[in-house]
Amino acid sequence: MRDTETSTGPAMLTPVRQIVGAGPVWSGAVWVGQVEDGDIPPGRIEIVGGSGFSEARFLVRRDGQPLGFVQVPIVDGTVDGSILRARARELPGLVSQPRRETSPAVSVVICTRDRPDHLARLLASLVELDYPEFEILVVDNNPTSGVTRPVVEAASGLPMRVVDAVGQGLSIARNVGVRHAIHDIVAFTDDDVVIDAQWLDRLVIGFERDYRVACVCGMVPSVEVLTPTQAWFDHRVGWARRWEPALYGLDDHAADDDLFPLRVSEFGTGANFAVRKAAVTALGGFDEALGAGSPAGSGEDMDIFVRILLSGRLLAREPGAIVWHSHRETVAELDKQMHDYGVGLSALLVKMLVHPRTTGMVAKRLVVGVRHLGAVTDVEHSAALAAEPELATVRRRELTGVVRGPWRLLRGRLAGRSGTPLRNRARGVAGLFDFRREQMWGDRGNTILAGRLAGTAVWCGAIGMLAAAGVLPGALQALAVAVFVLAGPGSLAVSFSAYLPGSARWVLVPTLGSAICTLSVTGLLMAGFWDPSALLAGLGALTSVGGLLRGRYLASRAVRR
Incomplete structure (x- = not known):
């Protein structure tokens, strides 16, 4: 090269x-x-x-x-x-670069989903890595397709193994990689890149710059600019524009950056970064509701960068750590990618807005952020636009994604995708009802969604009992009754068939809830009993107790797994 x-x-x-x-x-x-x-x-x-x-x-x-x-x-x-x-x-002079002083072993995690040609090119470039000790984990995010393992088996001369991540989503694949990594430094890259021989060497130097560094990001330049679409995207992103090393922390950043720490493009991108396994595990891992393959479509890299900074650790930018990225070649591919970028961005911002610690941080930066978004999405590349006029619609798709982000985040949460899936196991009484344990979202036979539905039944049952007590104002009491009827008994019932399609669950929960309440009222009326408050209290209590028992059973099943 x-x-x-x-x-x-x-x-x-x-x-x-x-x-x-x-x-x-x-x-x-x-x-x-x-x-x-x-x-x-x-x-x-x-x-x-x-x-x-x-x-x-x-x-x-x-x-x-x-x-x-x-x-x-x-x-x-x-x-x-x-x-x-x-x-x-004419380029700026070389900033003094330290030499690597230590050689910690590194786990390289490659998350892939049915892209054998890209993966084969990446593995060929990994043969040139100049570093003493590392392992390679190829995380297959669709093991049932059977297309990834033959590519890995055909690659020779590399310390490599394949692990399966059944649940769809890049965050889930990253978490599986973290869990299976045997070394403290875990380096992530995508399957559509070419690796520079000094990649790991320079990432490790980033960690050596300060003992508080928990994440190091490198540069991601374009490996090719062959189509108007690639040229447009190359002009749009800033993945290879800052060639000086930098350290970032809540108290260590440019004072004139009104968006910090939300201007994550300043740090790097998900195609090229490394973390300390202990630090990411302590934070609970990557958010399953964010990232490619999730409802939000992207944003898991931005999320983990910001969370690392908020935890008091440092993030380093190490420009010598380079992977060369192959951008989308067609407008259709780019259109989906940019839409997902918009969805992931607003999903992350909403996640931070509803968290008490970061509500003020995001609110103070909203006006500046909106102006920044308007500026960066307005890409001026006359040659690319002349050759591909459809590129002019990509900005609108990205902004449409921004509008959809909050709902997509909610969809992920309702489906049982956790923001901290690698958190430590609950102990004491809470541990008795910990239906997640070591499971990943999407694992075969997992109890996560069923447990979420059982938990919903517990809370809705409590709301029903509160409404029965008559302590709420009229309108609020009516709302509480409606929430119980539409979401309580139905959630408990559907928890026994949690792996129905999502659309079916949305229909069945209120339908079954209404049917159960109607049958209960009808039966009691036929028996000559009519006390609305007592009936609501009884149904609420049965729903909550049923949810607790169901949750305890699911937790015990998770332990046996």
Whole structure:
């Protein structure tokens, strides 16, 4: 991937990833490579695979350390070394970089779902990793498809194993990776990247910068810009624009950043970061209601970054830790991705708004945040828009996602997705009713959703008894009765068939609740008994007790698992 020169011919530069096929079909495509600033010859330099490109983008390095990007024109498959050298010299000087002092073993976690071609390219790049000791965990987020294991088995020379994450969602896969990792430092990357050989080395240096660092983020530059869609997204995100190391903490950040710590693009992104296993486990792990594959669609990386900072730990940006990302190639793929970005962003903000500790933090930044969102979603890339006019609709889709975020977060919570799934097991009396235990959402035969429904029955039964006591104002009492009837007995009944489709549960809970209450009233009337308060109190008590018994049974089942 680096530059080479022969004694019998002109210098040559190779791309970060070999270009398959005849080259680009779009005139605005950009060839991507990297070069050492001290090794740039003055004459014409051949660009391997450069036919059809008009521009080349280079990551310029000095002694292996990245300085930043420059772009130069390609003419007849070559670039002018003098122009490349001059533009490289315009980059900021190299910040003093420490050398790695320790060599802690690292667990590399790759979460994947039915993308064998991407995964194969990633595993091929991992062979080049220059680090003493690491393990690779490939977390298969759809093990029933059977497409991931053959790719892993075909890869050789790597300390690698596959673990299954049955429940759909990137957060669930990340949590499975954390749980199975055997080392304290856990490095995450996506399956659609190419890994730099010094990736782990530089991530570890990030942890060495301060003993309080619990998370290190690296750079995620584009590995290719072949289509208008990729060019638009490359212009939209800031994953590879800040090439100086930085430490972030609640008391250690730029005073003029009105959005901190919510401007998470300043730190990094989920395709390239590492955490201390103990720190993430103490925080409860990744939020199952956020991230790709969840109702919210994204946001689990932003969430964990902010939670780490709120816990009093530090986050480091280490630009030398690089993975090269392959962006979505078509407008349809990008459209869904940006919609999910919008959903995840607002879901995270709502989650923070309803938490007492962060309510004020988010409220103070709402106005600035809305202005920032309007600015960053307004992408000006005339060449890409001219070639793909449909890109002009992507902004609207992203903002539509923002509107949908709160409901999607609620959907996740109602489905039993926890914000802290790796929390320590409950003890004492609470432990008797801990129906989650070590289970992950979506595990085969898990008791999570059934337990949530049983818990709902307990609370709704209590609301029914409160309404029966006649201590509530008229309108509030009517509301309490309606909540009990529509959600109490039905939740208890459906907890015995929790794995029905979500739409069926939504219909059955109020339907069964109303039917149970109606039958109870009818039966008692036929028996000559009519005392509405006593009837409501009795049904409420039976529902709460039933929910408690059902919850205790589910907790005991979780222990046996």
